[in-house]
Amino acid sequence: MKNLSLVFRSLALPVLLLTLNAAGAQEKQPLRYVDAATLTVIGKSMPTPKLFQRVDTARYELWQPVKNYSAFSTGLAVVFRTDSRTIRARWKTGGYGLGHNMTAIARKGLDLYIERDGQWAYAGFGWPKGDNHDSALVEYMDEGEKTCLVYLPLWDEVLSLELGIDGDSRIEAVPNPFRHRIVVLGSSITHGASAGRPGMTWTARLARRMGLDFLNLGYSGQCKLQPEFARMLAEMDADAFVFDAFSNPSAGEIEERLDAFVATVRKAHPSTPLIFIQTEVRETVNFNLRARKFESDKRAAAEAGVRRLMKDDRNIYFIDSRGMIGTDHLGTVDGSHPSDQGFMYMTRHLEPQLRKIFRKYGIR
Amino acid sequence: MKNLSLVFRSLALPVLLLTLNAAGAQEKQPLRYVDAATLTVIGKSMPTPKLFQRVDTARYELWQPVKNYSAFSTGLAVVFRTDSRTIRARWKTGGYGLGHNMTAIARKGLDLYIERDGQWAYAGFGWPKGDNHDSALVEYMDEGEKTCLVYLPLWDEVLSLELGIDGDSRIEAVPNPFRHRIVVLGSSITHGASAGRPGMTWTARLARRMGLDFLNLGYSGQCKLQPEFARMLAEMDADAFVFDAFSNPSAGEIEERLDAFVATVRKAHPSTPLIFIQTEVRETVNFNLRARKFESDKRAAAEAGVRRLMKDDRNIYFIDSRGMIGTDHLGTVDGSHPSDQGFMYMTRHLEPQLRKIFRKYGIR
Known part of the structure; x- marks a missing residue:
């Protein structure tokens, strides 16, 4: 049987090649x-x-x-x-x-x-x-x-x-095709839940679209303005820092930690832009009143905290999140985590605002 | 310890309830x-x-x-x-x-x-x-x-x-909130790969948007114009049939089977609209020449077949698929199956065309 199979294959191969070549494709090789x-x-x-x-x-x-x-x-x-x-x-x-x-x-x-x-x-x-x-x-x-x-x-x-x-x-x-170094510290949303595949996170999408090197430090559920994250960023080389830092902490944690966090980063990077993205308006708040209050308190604390810091530091920015994951209430997989649809809305929302900020720093 | 814990809980409960009521939420009950x-x-x-x-x-x-x-x-x-x-x-x-x-x-x-x-x-x-x-x-x-x-x-x-x-x-x-009966026979794309959750298929999205009852007969990888599917549809009560029937078969299977398939359905449903959606232009064809030829042959056979049938039957329709899963090449999870982003594009593409056809039959 083995010999017969070999004969059959040696006869069949030219026909197969002809078919593949007709389709513009090649034979398989080792x-x-x-x-x-x-x-x-x-x-x-x-x-x-x-x-x-x-x-x-x-x-x-x-x-x-x-x-x-x-x-x-x-x-x-x-x-x-x-x-x-x-x-x-x-x-x-x-x-x-x-x-x-x-x-x-x-x-x-x-x-x-x-x-x-x-x-x-x-x-x-x-x-x-x-x-x-x-x-x-x-x-x-x-x-x-x-x-x-x-x-x-x-x-x-x-x-x-x-x-x-x-x-x-x-x-x-080949050399890195992406320019500059945009360090992004964030929650599961930055980590990539619930992207459909690895290149569909919001950071990877923007890197491909803008030609910029977004470095993903998404830490699912863990990004709460802790001092150790600030020390990590202080040691890094970056042209800009982007923060998805208000998705995981509570309002109280934001109030307690934001100033010290920014101070640590600022000491090492005196004039690097620090761009704070407001946390998304989650779809978990559509009917759950408790989640609605928790999220609303958190967004209020985040915006108040960043706007206060902006008064004394012209290189700190705040990006509002209204409409960021769409207005059709269909942008998440589970109420919190953007699907590819949500990430598409998110990149549409963020790209023009980031471009505008980056331009001031020659990041393009 | 158990007793202490009970005491603690009985003390803590009123405080907890107060907090919840302040947030507009209620205590948990059995x-x-x-x-x-x-x-x-x-x-x-x-x-x-x-x-x-x-x-x-x-x-x-x-x-x-x-x-x-x-x-x-x-x-x-x-x-x-x-x-x-x-x-x-x-x-x-x-x-x-x-x-x-x-x-x-x-x-x-x-x-x-x-x-x-x-x-x-x-x-x-x-x-x-x-x-x-x-x-x-x-x-x-x-x-x-x-x-x-x-x-x-x-x-x-x-x-x-x-x-x-x-x-x-x-x-x-409560009564069914959706009107009419739109039976959809289809491939994995209709079955819902790769929706983020059960209500994110294109049929479920359109049902909620249009208020119409889309009945999902998506059969992953199996929807190839087989006679048994035609017999199944022949027995069904429907105001319209929509077909995602060109995603699974080859060009040859479409040429062999389409006429008999339509004849069986038509015998039972002489004037019910039969709406054929062209199969999506897959992202698998971006670089794979063999996949490109297979898909292109399939689309050509599908369009030729349906347009030929349309000459003698004014209740047969063909919906072109160019742009159906977007133009950014980001609409699928794996090249073939729409993500939520792809299904969003798909509903935007299909809704106006389906509305136009449905209107002729009083389906609204």
Whole structure:
């Protein structure tokens, strides 16, 4: 049977090739795999002992789950050029659970964009299976060199990542395609719940649209103006800081902590713009009066606190959130976390306001 | 310690109640649970032996997974009026797997809307845990009667469903709030991959926006103009049929099957509008030349087939899909399946065209 099968395959191959060529696609050939660590890894706010992590967890006194989240590959991406017509990936993730309000693709999958006519166009995703993944991202592409951007998982560690290309093709690192350094500290909304895939967070969308390097420090449920976050930002190199810092704390925590938090960052960065985004008006408040009061108190404390600081510091900004996740009440998955629809509304809301502020600082 | 804890609680309670009342919310009280089968179940295209199913699986010769999918609660919802300030649910699902491109909320969760100012506003979701669920949908609402709409899971059977309300409150069935019967046969796109929650499919969105009863017969990967689907539709009572019937078959299957499929439906429904939606232009074709050709051939066969039938039948319609899932290439989770962003674009595209057609038949 084995011999017969070989005969059949040697007969069938020319016919198959003819069909594929008619469709403009190529025959499959053996792949070779390269360690993604040899390419360019972007989205990192600091060097880390392990490459695919956001924050050096040994450097700061972090609590759980912030310590775990710091080791996640949230916001990280690999950029490279290749003339391969196939891009596959093998990657391992750290076994973090899946949760109820996100897809597995967003949590543990990959997300590929390719530069086309000066824009980043979606090209394919890496299909997650358990924590040991092996998936095509895109196949049957045309000839020619392409610049590729692969976003890493939003909600897990990446222990290893290899990219598979056609055996006879080239792959090489390229410089970071995004300019400046916009550090974003935030809640789960920034962390990417409930984006459909890793490149659909609001920071990744704006990076592609604006060509700017947004560095994602979203910490689901944990971003409450704590001193350790301020110390972390104080040590970072940044052209601007953007804060989604009023989604997790209570009104009382905002009142207690905001001034000290800003003072710590300001001491290290005397004139860097600090841009505070008001927390979204959640859909959880539509009927729940208790949530409505909690959120309304929080927004009032946030706006009062930032506007007070703005009186003495012309490099502090406040972005209002009315309409930020749309006006149709359909922008979240669970009342709190923007879906891709919500993130689309959010980027429409934020982009013009950020552009206006950034322009003053030569960030463009 | 237990006694001390009791003392503490009895002291703490009045303070807590005071706080809650100040926020306009009420104390918690014991709940009572009612079987959702005693309320109004909408979205069913036919009576079924088990209430929370779409199709009587014994009546048709169905193949797998169509048989399983027929027993799913996709598109079904429970409507009722209540003056309860809390709505909880206990429900059991059938153990169907979770997949990679959808949230657990969409697959196994619940999704509550409440009528407000003549519109359906999102009120809360039922948090899925395994297959034996117990979750608040909304709490701390104000007083007064409300009309509620709870969508059931998109991707599993519902074996039982009970709604929990405040012990001293009323709950009662109400008539179906949606008019007419629009039967939609379709692919995974209609089935609801990759909606963020059960009420975010394009059919559920249009039902709430237009006030019309869209009956969801989305069959992921299985909607290929098979004769058995035509026989099923022939037996149904419908004011219009809408087809997302070109997403799953190949160009060849469309050419082979379309005429016979339409003939079977037409024999039973001589002048009912048959509205064919062209399949979306997938994002999988951005760089994959083979997928591009397959999809392009399919769209050509679909358009040619329907336009040929339209020459002899003025009650057949074709809706073009250019721009249907947006023009930003960000409308899908995985290249094929609309995210909530894609479904938002899709409803914007379809609503005016469907309204125009429906108007001719008094469907409004």
